[in-house]
Amino acid sequence: MHETNGEAYHDIDAASLKDVLQLSLEREEEMMRTYLITAERIHEQPELKERLQNFAEGNAKRSRQLIDELKNLT
Numbered sequence: 001m002h003e004t005n006g007e008a009y010h011d012i013d014a015a016s017l018k019d020v021l022q023l024s025l026e027r028e029e030e031m032m033r034t035y036l037i038t039a040e041r042i043h044e045q046p047e048l049k050e051r052l053q054n055f056a057e058g059n060a061k062r063s064r065q066l067i068d069e070l071k072n073l074t
Contacts, residue, residue: 018073025066032059 012020039052 014073018070021066021070021073025063025070028059028063028066032056032063035059 035052035056039049039056042049042052
């Protein structure tokens with residue numbers, strides 16, 4: 001247990017941490033797909049299309065980071 005600003009926090013066990021990271025990875029990948037599919041359907045608003053593609057790139061980066069963290073847990 002750790003204490004920060006007077007509040008006690010319990011350490012998360014490895015299995016729970018892995019579950020949280022795996023769920024986060026799935027969400028990032030789903031959002032990335034959604035942004036890319038939506039961007040592909042946009043033809044009249046190039047700025048919006050670019051922003052959605054940038055969002056997807058951010059999701060891809062976070063996905064890679066989550067994959068690395070999951071590898072470090074095993």
